[in-house]
Amino acid sequence: MSTLTKQDTFIGLLDTAPNNFSAARTLAKESYLSQGIPVAKAEEYKFSNIGKKLEQNISNVAPAQPFEVTSEMVHSSIFAGYEGDLLVFSNGKFLPQLSSKIEGVEVSLISEKNDLAIGSIAKPEKDAFAAINQASFEDGLFISVPKKAQIERPILLLSFNQANGGQVIQPRFWIEAGDFAEVTFIDQSISLGDNSYFVNKVIELKGGVNTHLKYYRLQNESKSAIEVSNIETDVQKDARFTSVNISLSGDLVRNNLSLNLLGSNSEGNMYGIYLLNGKSHVDNHTNVDHTIPHAESNELYKGILADQSRGVFNGKIFVRQDAQKTNAFQQNNNILLSEDAIINTKPQLEIWADDVKCSHGCTVGQLDEEALFYLQARGIDKTQAKGLLLYAFAGEVLEKIEEESFRVYCDTLIQERLGSKF
Structure with a gap:
């Protein structure tokens, strides 16, 4: 068979x-x-x-x-x-x-x-x-x-x-x-x-x-x-x-x-948020190919993972030999809410030109306990405080959506998922 x-x-x-x-x-x-x-x-x-x-x-x-x-x-x-x-x-x-x-x-x-x-x-x-x-x-x-x-x-x-x-x-x-x-x-x-x-x-x-x-x-x-x-x-x-x-x-x-x-003065922007629970598995593979001088790329992906969910981020930036004056930024940030949640992250940067501004990086961590305590000390219960911090983390990506009705819709879905909606 x-x-x-x-x-x-x-x-x-x-x-x-x-x-x-x-x-x-x-x-x-x-x-x-x-x-x-x-x-x-x-x-x-x-x-x-x-x-x-x-x-x-x-x-x-x-x-x-x-x-x-x-x-x-x-x-x-x-x-x-x-x-x-x-x-x-x-x-x-x-x-x-x-x-x-x-x-x-x-x-x-x-x-x-x-x-x-x-x-x-x-x-x-x-x-x-x-x-x-x-x-x-x-x-x-x-x-x-x-x-x-x-x-x-x-x-x-x-x-x-x-x-x-x-x-x-x-x-x-x-x-x-x-x-x-x-x-x-x-x-x-x-x-x-x-x-x-x-x-x-x-x-x-x-x-x-x-x-x-x-x-x-x-x-x-x-x-x-x-x-x-x-x-x-x-x-x-x-x-x-x-x-x-x-x-x-x-x-x-x-x-x-x-x-x-x-082309010169071209600009590519790639933003993403993955908010996962249960056993959901989301794998984001991105690729930016700089072939011409004077071009710019910006990339920011953020992940919040709970339960037994798994996230993967593999971002590649290529700067070709002729692509002088390239400006390229890449960042992947993640928060794990469970000991069983997994993130595999691999930002990559390959540069063959010598006159460029390029950076890449990733972070994996948990919620800031001091910030959580600060909110609780001001009368916000732990669940809401946790949701507010997570929503603030995701908000940097959401604000990239210029279409207001869609941004509000996604904002509501994420707030409901995170428990931060009052």
Whole structure:
């Protein structure tokens, strides 16, 4: 009997792929065959044995089919105060009848764009799961923001996930923005039911000169959800890209985020908070590649781990030989609330240039007992005092969210989790 740690299991999924993008799919299939599902000894997945997790929980390696999503379900899932546009998905399939017609933005299926350079940004050879998605995704969504467009209303990507027998959900997005464009995306998934399922998501973002792209993501799915995401973006001259990722739940979640800084005065910002309890496992792998002089990157990830949860942070910054005058900052801070909680953190910095300002570091600790005593001495009970300190710790990441309604929503979720809400 084959297992998910063997290559032939997913090959059956690859062979069900549509006939379009044949060259890209063939390349991806070959990349997957050379890699296979990562096993425990794989360096990039050494702290996240996803092969074993898939083998134990995914019984049906087949595409998950869309299910009925009603307007009432959509309405009740939108967070309070949101005044933006909406794109709705069922098990990764786009539902235009429940989505907005966004003024000034082209939205179409990837299958309608035969000349699209699929896999040119999120390259399949870099990750086995990116290869699986590229080889076998059924369809995806193409979003194009024209040159000089200032899209003032945010765009919410609202995904409903529900799969029987642990099926595979494979969303795919190609998002591009012309020169001098500005747009904000919010990525949120809703779990329906407690069945285990596997989400294998790939998002390719292509910005032009002087664009400003913001991508906010909330992971608060079922405790049975397994997810791997590959998000990669090219950041051009004078452009800015900002990512904020908030992970609150899931069985095993792996976030791969890569920024390619390709022009002078480009800026990449990567922020994240993972707030974990139970046996949740979240693995954040980030990559920033400085290739050109006069570029800047900022990275701050914070983790709060309780019970038997486990966090992984592996951040890599590459400064190429020609990338003089680079300014790069990376920091990962963690608080462990239980003796059984585990964090594996590995910030990395590789520099081939000599005129740069770069720093990286990590911290792992517990709550400050003196600060806790100070609050209790002023009449705040221990639970609330603890929550307030933890909320203050997380707040540095939350304040990076410029979209107010989404920031307030995430703020409320985190306060409720931490017990700091009065």
